[in-house]
Amino acid sequence: MSKIKMPVEKSHIMMFARSIGDANPKYYEEKDENVIAPPTFIQSSAQFDPDYFLRPKIGGDNWFGSGKEASGMKSSGSGSGGGGAAMGLHAEQHYEYHQPLKVGDVISAEVKPGKSWEKESKRAGKLKFSESVTEYRNQDGELIITATSVGVVTEKPVEN
Amino acid sequence: MLKKNEIKIGDTYSEKIVEDLKRTQIVQYAGASGDYNPLHSDDKFTKEIAGYPGVFAHGMLSMGMTGKMLTNFVGDGTLKKYGVRFTNQVWPGDSLESTATIVDIKEEDGEILAEIAIETKNQDGATVITGSAVAKVS
Numbered sequence: 001m002s003k004i005k006m007p008v009e010k011s012h013i014m015m016f017a018r019s020i021g022d023a024n025p026k027y028y029e030e031k032d033e034n035v036i037a038p039p040t041f042i043q044s045s046a047q048f049d050p051d052y053f054l055r056p057k058i059g060g061d062n063w064f065g066s067g068k069e070a071s072g073m074k075s076s077g078s079g080s081g082g083g084g085a086a087m088g089l090h091a092e093q094h095y096e097y098h099q100p101l102k103v104g105d106v107i108s109a110e111v112k113p114g115k116s117w118e119k120e121s122k123r124a125g126k127l128k129f130s131e132s133v134t135e136y137r138n139q140d141g142e143l144i145i146t147a148t149s150v151g152v153v154t155e156k157p158v159e160n
Numbered sequence: 161m162l163k164k165n166e167i168k169i170g171d172t173y174s175e176k177i178v179e180d181l182k183r184t185q186i187v188q189y190a191g192a193s194g195d196y197n198p199l200h201s202d203d204k205f206t207k208e209i210a211g212y213p214g215v216f217a218h219g220m221l222s223m224g225m226t227g228k229m230l231t232n233f234v235g236d237g238t239l240k241k242y243g244v245r246f247t248n249q250v251w252p253g254d255s256l257e258s259t260a261t262i263v264d265i266k267e268e269d270g271e272i273l274a275e276i277a278i279e280t281k282n283q284d285g286a287t288v289i290t291g292s293a294v295a296k297v298s
Contacts, residue, residue, distance in 0.1 A: 012192070019188040020224035021178060026236050039231060039242050040224045047194035054197045065198030070208035090219035094243030148243075157211040158249065 006048040006107040010035045013103070016044055032103040039095065042136055042145050045109055089158070091129060092150035098143045106139045114148065125155025161235040162297045164272050167262055174259040175229040177280065181217060183252045189221040217250040226280045226289055229258040233276075234295035240273065244291030248282070255283040265297065272297040 010032060017027035017038055029035045046052045056063040064073040101107070114131030121127050129152050136145040178185070186200050195218055198205040206212050223244050230242065250256065257280070264275035278291035 015188075016192040016224075019185065019192040020221065020228060021185065022224075022228040022231075024228070024231065024236070036236055038224065039227045039239050040220060043195075043220050043224075044193045052194065054195050056196065064205070064209075065196075065202045066204040066208075070204050090246055092243070092245045093220065093223055094241070095239075096241050097239050100237055160213065160249065 003050055004045050004048050004107070004109040006045045006109070008037065008101050008103050008105040008107060010103050012044065012047075013037050013041060016041050035103045037101040039097070040093075041101065042095070042107070042147065043093075045107060045136070049109075088151055088153050090149070091152040092148075094148040096146040098145065099138070101144060102138075105144070107136050107144065110135045110137070121154075122159075124158040127155070128153045161238050162233075162274055162295065164265065164297050167265065167274065167297070169262055169265060171262045172259055173229070173233040174257060175232060177225040177229050177256050177258045179255045181250065181252055181254045181256070183215060186215065186217050186221060186252065189218055189224070193218070193220060195220065212249075213251075215252065217252075217254075219244075219246040219250075222246065222250045222256070222280060222289055223291075225256065226258045226278060226291070229280075230260055230276070230278065230293055233260045234274070234293070238296040239293060240296060241294040242291070243293070244278065244289045246288070247290055248286050248288045250282065250288050254288075256280050256288065258289070260293070 013035055014028055020038060022038055026036045027038060062073060064071050066072065112133045114133050116130040119127045129150055131148060131150045134147045135143060138144050190196050190201055199210055200215055200218050203214050206215050226244065227242065259279050261277045262274050263277045266273055274295050274297045276293040276295060278289065278293060279287055280289035281287050
């Protein structure tokens, strides 16, 4: 069962459109029924995932970003200081659009694991890829977007 | 919306999608998308723990900005598919230009569709995104 219940809201669409620098007036319309969402807006469903690992938890004391120290992660003896979590990068993202998102929709998401594979690279050592497929459905169970995401964990930071 | 009698295979459309990317825009994207990975806003963590020269943009910010070029080209609400690979990181100060190229025009289940190749490059000519899209055509 999906834990994500994402209400599609026009103020959220406005903030998202601003953040990608897109001035398309359709993202800033006053009337709900006139608003459309940018093609990558569904990514912000992460806001509505209670367990999303890239958001500090309220009251949590184990966020891996810096505070007094370079990593706030309470080390579990390995001394790695949360660096492992930082080595994950986004390799690919694909969307298939079945129906438009509408303001007022409540979107749920079902995530299915996909393939995983490995590759050697000159710039970052061994690369471990893993894929996940997410089906986003509206309140009536209709499929709205299918998203395929590929993450990569690198052996070392990517050389630039 | 693209019109079938006005397009042909090989047509291209380009847009500058960001000039001198600001750290603040990366923070804006973190706040709107909910992806608060410290790699994108926390210089101390990114340098000392992750081993990168500094914060860099979310891949999804680059995909979002590239999507702006794409919807400006194909029109609102016409996309059937949009996918990318992130081939290089995008850094504060980067200026990006994104190009769409029509690679095929076909009919499928009664719809006319344009298949589009996408590439986004930085100011040094390095490709940061390659991708593809399918859009409805009238």
